[in-house]
Amino acid sequence: MSELTLRQEFPIFNAHPEIAYLDSAASTQKPRMVIDRIQGFYESEYATINRGLYELGYHATNNVAKTRDAVRHFIGAKDSKEIIFTSGTTAAINLVANSLSQGLLKPGQEILISQMEHHANIVPLQRACDQYQLRLKICPITSNGELDMDAFKALLGPQTGIVALTHISNVLGCITPIKTICHLAHEQGAYVLIDGAQAVAHVPVNVQEIDCDFYCFSSHKLYGPSGVGVLYGKANLLEAMPVYQSGGDMIETVSFEKTTYADLPNKFEAGTPPIAQIVGLGAAIEFVSQIGFDAIQAHDEAIQSYAYERLSQLKGIQIFGPTSNKSSLHSFVLKDAHPHDIATILDQSKVCIRAGHHCAQPLMSHYEVAAMARASYSVYNTSNDIDQLISALSQVIEVFQ
Amino acid sequence: MSRLASLYQEMILSHNRSPQNFGDLDPHTHHSHGVNPVCGDDFHLYLFVEDNRVSKVSFKGQGCAISKASASILTETVLGKSIQEIIPIKDAFLKLISDTASTEEKAQLGKLKIFEGVKEFPVRVKCAALIWRALEDAISQQHGQISTE
Incomplete structure (x- = not known):
C-alpha cells in the first residue's frame, strides 16, 4: 500500500x-506545521521587513529571505533574485502578461495559449493583446484531453512572442510536456510562461531543467496560506522587463524629477509583502520536502x-x-x-x-x-x-x- | 423528511425530467434571459400577453434540477393569469425561498411551496430564484438580461 x-x-x-x-x-x-509556524511568527517574530533598524525587523527580513531561498531550491532556480513573491498565480501571470508584452514584444506578435487554460491564464493575456496590439492564438486539445502537440507545432512560429500554458490542467489533470514545449518555443525565439498552480503539490519542478522563462504558482494549493504566490523568471528577462506595479519597496531613490528602481527581486515587489504568509509558505515547502x-x-x-x-x-x-x-x-x-x-x-x-x-x-x-x-x-x-x-x-x- | 428529501421532492425531480412549456415561443410579447454565472444556469423566458393575460408561455435553456423545475412550475403558474395577479406570487415565492415569507404570503403559493426546502441550502437559493428574476425583468418591460451575481 x-x-x-x-x-x-x-x-x-x-x-x-x-x-x-x-x-x-x-x-x-x-x-499543523504551517499553522503553527504562522501563529508562532505572529506571536513572537513579527515585524515589517527590508528596514533592519531593529533586531525584530532584521530577523523578519531574514525569514523572508530564507523562504525565498527555500523556494529557489524547491523549484531548482539558479538565483534567489529570480523568485518574486506575488499575491498568487493570477498576479504573477498579470505581471508577466503586462511587463513582458510591454517591454520585450512588438505589435503584431502572437501569444499562444491553449483551449484548456484556466481563466487566469487567458484573461490577462487577452488584455495584453488588446493593450499592446498582439494577437491571441489558441492551441486545441486532442480527443484524449491533452495538448495537441501537432497543432502546437503548426501554430508556433517566428511570430510567436509568448507561449503561456498550464503545467497541469485543473480540469483534465493532463500533464503538459513543458520541457519539449520550451525547446520548441525557444527555437522560434518565443518566451514561455508556465502556470504551475496545479503542479507544484504533485510533481517535482526544476525550472532550469525545464528551461522555462517564467513559472508561477500559489501557496494555497501547496498547503500554505492564501495571499502569497511565486513568480519565477530568468534573471536576464526580469532585468530587461519594465516595472509593473510601483510604490514603496521597489525603488532605489525617489525625487519628483526622477525615480530609480531597486534591483531584483524588489523591483517587482511594490508595497509591503504578505510577510507571515511568505513565512507560512516556507513551512509548507518544508512540509512537502519532508514527505518527498x-x-x-x-x-x-x-x-x-x-x-x-x-x-x-x-x-x-x-x-x-x-x-x-x-x-x-x-x-x-x-x-x-x-x-x-x-x-x-x-x-x-x-x-x-x-x-x-x-x-x-x-x-x-x-x-x-x-x-x-x-x-x-x-x-x-x-x-x-x-x-x-x-x-x-x-x-x-x-x-x- | 431529511433536508435532502425536502429539497429534491418528487414533483421537483419530475419537472426536471419532463419540463413543461419547454422550448421557443414565437411570437412573444415579453422575454428575458437569466444567467447564473457562477454555476452556469442559463434560461430564456418568453411570455405572450394579450388583454393583460399570459396566454402563452415557454422557457428554454439549461441548468440544475432546482432551476429547471422552478422554471417549469413558473410557466404552469403564470399561464392564464394577469400581470397584476402574477406580481404578488412572484414576490411571495422569492420570500419563501429566502425564509422571509409570512403565513399569508405562503398561502397564495399553492404547489410552489414545495420549494420551501431550498431555504436550507443558501447556495441553491439563486437556482430557484433565477427564472423568477427573469420574470420580474420580462414584465417590467426591460426585455433584457439578468444575472444572479
Whole structure:
C-alpha cells in the first residue's frame, strides 16, 4: 500500500472528522506545521521587513529571505533574485502578461495559449493583446484531453512572442510536456510562461531543467496560506522587463524629477509583502520536502487509480481527460444529474467537491457542457474518502434515476 | 423528511425530467434571459400577453434540477393569469425561498411551496430564484438580461 497516512497532521480533520475533502485542486487544507509556524511568527517574530533598524525587523527580513531561498531550491532556480513573491498565480501571470508584452514584444506578435487554460491564464493575456496590439492564438486539445502537440507545432512560429500554458490542467489533470514545449518555443525565439498552480503539490519542478522563462504558482494549493504566490523568471528577462506595479519597496531613490528602481527581486515587489504568509509558505515547502515527491507521487497514483476504478463503474458517468500521465483529479458528469445537484447531495454526505465551470469556460464549451463535477486528491486523502465519494454518488444516481 | 428529501421532492425531480412549456415561443410579447454565472444556469423566458393575460408561455435553456423545475412550475403558474395577479406570487415565492415569507404570503403559493426546502441550502437559493428574476425583468418591460451575481 503506497497510501500516505497524513490526515492527522491536518487539524481541520479533528474539527470535522467526518469530512471527505476532495477539493484540493481549488485549495488545499493546511498542516499543523504551517499553522503553527504562522501563529508562532505572529506571536513572537513579527515585524515589517527590508528596514533592519531593529533586531525584530532584521530577523523578519531574514525569514523572508530564507523562504525565498527555500523556494529557489524547491523549484531548482539558479538565483534567489529570480523568485518574486506575488499575491498568487493570477498576479504573477498579470505581471508577466503586462511587463513582458510591454517591454520585450512588438505589435503584431502572437501569444499562444491553449483551449484548456484556466481563466487566469487567458484573461490577462487577452488584455495584453488588446493593450499592446498582439494577437491571441489558441492551441486545441486532442480527443484524449491533452495538448495537441501537432497543432502546437503548426501554430508556433517566428511570430510567436509568448507561449503561456498550464503545467497541469485543473480540469483534465493532463500533464503538459513543458520541457519539449520550451525547446520548441525557444527555437522560434518565443518566451514561455508556465502556470504551475496545479503542479507544484504533485510533481517535482526544476525550472532550469525545464528551461522555462517564467513559472508561477500559489501557496494555497501547496498547503500554505492564501495571499502569497511565486513568480519565477530568468534573471536576464526580469532585468530587461519594465516595472509593473510601483510604490514603496521597489525603488532605489525617489525625487519628483526622477525615480530609480531597486534591483531584483524588489523591483517587482511594490508595497509591503504578505510577510507571515511568505513565512507560512516556507513551512509548507518544508512540509512537502519532508514527505518527498517519491512518496507523494506513489500516494497520488494509489488514490487516483482506486478512484478511477470505482468511478468508472458508476452508471451514466462520463470522466474527462486522459487516464494515464495524469495528475490527482477526476472531472466528470453524470447522466441526468447536474453537477450542482451532485455537489449539494454530496455535501449532505460530508463529501466536498467542486462543481461548475472551473474557471475554464472555453474548455466547458469545447466539451459542450455548462459545468462539471470534480473530485481532486491530496496527501491527506485515503481510500476511505473515495469510498465515501462513491457511496454519495450512488445516492445521487438513485435520486435522479 | 431529511433536508435532502425536502429539497429534491418528487414533483421537483419530475419537472426536471419532463419540463413543461419547454422550448421557443414565437411570437412573444415579453422575454428575458437569466444567467447564473457562477454555476452556469442559463434560461430564456418568453411570455405572450394579450388583454393583460399570459396566454402563452415557454422557457428554454439549461441548468440544475432546482432551476429547471422552478422554471417549469413558473410557466404552469403564470399561464392564464394577469400581470397584476402574477406580481404578488412572484414576490411571495422569492420570500419563501429566502425564509422571509409570512403565513399569508405562503398561502397564495399553492404547489410552489414545495420549494420551501431550498431555504436550507443558501447556495441553491439563486437556482430557484433565477427564472423568477427573469420574470420580474420580462414584465417590467426591460426585455433584457439578468444575472444572479
